[in-house]
Amino acid sequence: MANEKVDVVIVGAGASGSTYAAALAKAGKKVVVLEQGPDWQLSDLISSDFWGRRVKPAGAPFLLEGKNPVSYGYQGGWGVGGAALHYFANFPRLLPNDFRIKSEHNRAHDWPISYQDVAPYYDKVARDVGVSGDAKAEEIWRPAGDPYPMPPMKTFRNGQIWLKGFESVGIRMVPAAVGMNSTEYKGRPACIYDGWCHVGCPIGALANPLVTYLADARKAGAEVRPWSSVTRVLTNAQGTKVTGVEYYDQKKERQVQEASVVVLAAWAAQNPRLLLNSSTDKHPRGLANTNGLVGKYMMTHFSSGTLAIFDENVENHMGTTGAQYMSYERYGKTAHKGAFGSSFIVAGTALKTSDLGGFANARLDLFGPELAAFMKRAARGFSRIGAFGEEMPNIENRIELASDKDEFGMPLGRIIHSYDDDVPKLWEANFAEGLAIAKAAGAKEMWSGRGNIPTIHLMGGTIMGTGAENSVVNSYGQTHEISNLYMAGPGIFATSGASNPTYTIFALSLRGAEQLATKWSTIAG
């Protein structure tokens, strides 16, 4: 079944898709957003760890392989709002050194743009969605920019208690930049610090797409179609232009949505899966994949968590799931001797009892009466800090199509991911420093959150670069091969940095959408 042709069809209603939808709808374009899951409302965001799992994928169509399989379930999105419906809303940005690792260290890639190209969009996004923080304080590590529109969030004892420890090792902590309201902003209320951000903020104090870009997009006339599972991007007979997408609706009936421009904003793993599944005689390896780089250079972050029990009530139920304090003090690529890659440090997070991040999982070795005793101690005095680490891009970390198929006959994806030797070194260095911090902070019990090295924040797969010889897209997300096909989201990151990616996703999406709107007649014509 064919629908009326539109200017733009966007696949995915998460952070990046919503940003494109808002910018393009406000530019007067007719926009349709296709989202495979439900049309969540704020009233669906129930404050409960196990009920909060409803907004996450149930068996996403990927097989997980490699020495360090990617874990998507906790962070993934399912439905309108995507992963940004339940993210922690930490809003650190990349730093200038992230954009030139090749030039400065002869490792990985340079980005085709610099920090200064993205910085204005960080500032625009901050105004659009509302960011709380202290930009001036951050400028000890980055170039000056606009102040954030709101002052920093409140802090609580579970964050404050670590400051003495950080100071002892020379780490300066500043108020965390977060996509949350410390004061009322644009008609949205201030945060009430209940710590349920990770299952979705139903009052709109946290900048999720439902109350920011997606709301703007709908107001400007964009149509959002939930329960729409896209299976292929369609091209003209010559293979020179995309013409729309094929998808299946809630009744499992095939639909076609024609459009002048297609934006894939379906997640770093799903975008390559769609490109690879859209092969034609003109594009036998899949769309935008003549160079074979679609699905390559998948990257994740990993974290070194330091956990501690203090001999006082730290009120760990108070605050937000994101951070109260942050630091780029170890963000230099060689900041830790013998290790390579940036580290981004956070402290002060509200904790719940259950779920992956709950404090029952802080001592996974305990069960039975020992666990029950720990829960009582932890309820009063448990807190933790974390250091995110950067993984270098590796072409062997990749997405491929599998032989198994989903309910629509589309091949599942295989996500193959293994950490290289740099990662355990950086992981260990951050653990060692974390324990020193905990000791100096006066913790009564302290330990490292070990286990398998975690995989957090999937990025890459359709990376940006200077040309088709080294990348899939340009710095705007426009594919090198087909000018009216765009990629959006963390898949276009050339390297991962170590900071939480969503702020950069918003910024790059806004930059790409503005370029598309400005050059519309050239691109869509």
Next chain:
Amino acid sequence: MSQMERRAFMKGAAGGALAFTVGGIEVLLTPAAARAQGVPLRTLTAAQAATLEALGETLVPGARQAGIAHFVDQQISIPADEALLEARILNVRPPYANFYRAALAAVDRASQALNSGRNFAQLGEAEQRSLVDSMRQNKIDGWQGPGGPFVYLLLRSDAVDVVYGTMDGYAGLGIPYMPHIAPTKRW
């Protein structure tokens, strides 16, 4: 929205009420109430439920009475999209019933091999703890089924959910629950 409204407690969601079928009629019950009322299981067998209750109780004291077997049974009997299980975020491939059947069978097989043919539910407390500790560390020779450490992680998470993840669980630890939102509909 007033502060009071935002903090209003929800009796359905955070309280852990789920849809159980009693006498052909769907009613909202907590798993603990479903167990106490003897609500029939829909997917698990009685033997599987006995293993799950014993395992849950070994992992997290109170899990049996909190209704871990009824919780898991109800959850694996509904579409995966609606499930609230930790399996969802630990990347278990639906249908989730397959994982639970395989995991519980693996536990009983290991128990029988190590304890003269007795199932896990028939073991003494010390024997149950010993088996769980070995499973946790992947130290059971001849283990067949989903990996022992993963079974430990996932079943422990389910037990934590029913004991500590509810409003009652928070109250038992003296932690203010502080939900943002009262449920407006059952989902």
